[in-house]
Amino acid sequence: MTEEHFRSRGYMRYLIIFLGFVALVDQYLSLIETATIPFIIEYFNISLNEFSFWQGIVGIFAFFVFIVSWLGDNYGRKIGMGILILLMSIPALLIGLIGPLSFTIFIILYGIMILGTNVNFWAIPISEESPANKRASYGATVFLIGLLPLYAIFGVSISKSLGWQWAFGLMGIFGLFTFALLFFFKETKRWEDNNEEFKNSKDTFKKSLKLFTMEDWKFVGLAGFVYVCWSTAFKFATVTFGVYYIGVLGKTKDEWSSILTLAGLMTLVGALTIGLIMEKLGRIVAFFWSVGGAAISFFGMALTGAPVFAIAVYYFMSSVLGLLLVYNAEMLPTKIRGTGVGILSTISRIGFVLGPLLVSLLLPNEDATSANLQDFTNLYFVGGFIMLLPFITLLFNRKETKGLPLEAISG
DSSP states (O other), rough: OOOOOOHHHHHHHHHHHHHHHHHHHHHHHHTTTHHHHHHHHHHOOOHHHHHHHHHHHHHGGGGGHHHHHHHHEEHHHHHEEEEEEEHHHHHHHHHHHGHHHHHHHHHHHHHHHHTTOOOTTTTTHHHSOOGGGGGHHHHHHHHHHOOOOOHHHHHHHHHTTOOOOOHHHHHEEEEEEHHGGGGOOOHHHHHTTHHHHHHHHHHHHHHHHHHOOOHHHHHHHHHHHHHHHHHHHHHHHHHHHIIIIIIIIIOOOHHHHHHHHHHHHHHHHHHHHHHHOOOHHOHHHHHHHHHHHHHHHHHHHHHOOOOHHHHHHHHHHHHHHHHHHHHHHHSGGGGHHHHHHHHHHHHHHHHHHHHHHHHHHSSSSSSOGGGHHHHHHHHHHHHHHHGGGEEEEEEEGOOOOTTOHHHHOOO
């Protein structure tokens, strides 16, 4: 068994900042589309329908998410982290440099970029290097750095002043700066002590799958269903809100920037408040709060289009993700937790494809104007109904984990 390993305070401060930067690059490149899509479709003279269709097609790249984790298990956390940063940063920088040459070049680079986003590989080194009594606080600090809504605060301004491509490209440069900080990264003690076991991860993965019981697979199916509903509906928001407010409701790009900035800030609030709700009131109450709130917010968008509902969508969808990250890890037994979380992460990628494709199906292939109000209304009604679907899972699982040790939950 690996002994508790303590790094120096200075190194841990570096590690928190470095991994926070990695998480920030990840989150920014995942959500910068919210600010840039109105500029992109105008630049290439395409409709939102066309853009979302091709975004859904290249979203298939996201299913190769396991590659980063596999490399990190087999060749070390440092190599895995380096490849992850480069997968995000190089395509983002190339979008800045050559993305405007053609839509084909842009969308291929975009597809490669999203292969590296939403992997959350940063969570592994901070967990492995933190002392037990600091693991939660260190991990939460990295998570909160990653949630800083730079995409919302600066995305529209950069797109207006430098061009939409540099809303990607500048973060690509920052990502390469973050890659340079990898020089100071030390291979985690736990990986070094267990590298032979990690190198046999293919066999370990097969063995781990055999450890799943029918109850485990049932939970993975239910949790995966919630994940797909979440990722699909959130794509409705990130892909269409900008075009809806600017093209359909006639807001200026600066007005949309203000709405998006508030929405981005509310993702921070959502992540913080859902933790308090889970701790004080329980996971099931948190489920009703976050999932129900998301559905109501989409219905509010459909009925009124008021900015408060767009902001609420971001708040509640952030809350849903916070709930899923905690509850799924709790419900899976220790012996299969890593494998189960990895499977769920892969399943969630279905929404990367399904969400944009549904948008392209539900919206007409024409420029968005006030004449398309009913089309967007219908789209957001569908988003609301999608976020109601997770309530079906409560018919099969309502287990409350608040205050229970992990052994009691999976026992």
